[in-house]
Amino acid sequence: MSHFVTGFIIKTDFVHQVRSKYSSLHAVSLEQEFSLFPLTDKLIETLSSNSIDTRELNNLPNDLTDLLAKLSFVCPLLYFETEYFGGEGNQSAVVFENGKIIFGPTQAAIGPINEGLRLLGVITDSTSDEFDTIRLGEHRSTEDWLEHGE
DSSP: OEEEEEEEEEEGGGHHHHHHHOTTOOOEEOGGGEEEEEOOHHHHHHHSOSSOOSOEETTEEHHHHHHHHHHTTTSOEEEEEEEEETTEEEEEEEEEETTEEEEEEEEESSSHHHHHHHHHTOOOOTTOOHHHHTTTTSOSBHHHHHHTOO
16 A cells, blocks of 8 residues: 655634635545645645756755745644655654744654644544544545545
8 A cells, every 4th residue: 555645734713814825725524623734746846946956855856845844924834755665764843833843854654744734733542543534544645635625
């Protein structure tokens, strides 16, 4: 099984404000009143300037870092990436708030996304972690998430 998803997560209350700034973004509702904005490479290029700086922050181009920092003035957000195939791989997470990185960038086989989701306010019970609580495992690719967007 593989899992390749890139996107950012915010509280659903702020979806309209984000979409008013960037109408090409599509939101997908998650549990606990959170929403996911799936990000394909093509969409990232559209949102960023024509020339993306080759310096990267855990696969996060500087132009996208700037965009996410600007959006975090609207609300805190978690940018994440998953890259798993056959149970092996990594995930990355960065949390932005008020234009600054407040967590990360962190990359590991497991954990960074859960830590970031906790900072956004995801609450779990004893049977699942933050990732499963808001249903991030429901679709296994960014494109699959986009098919279920608004």
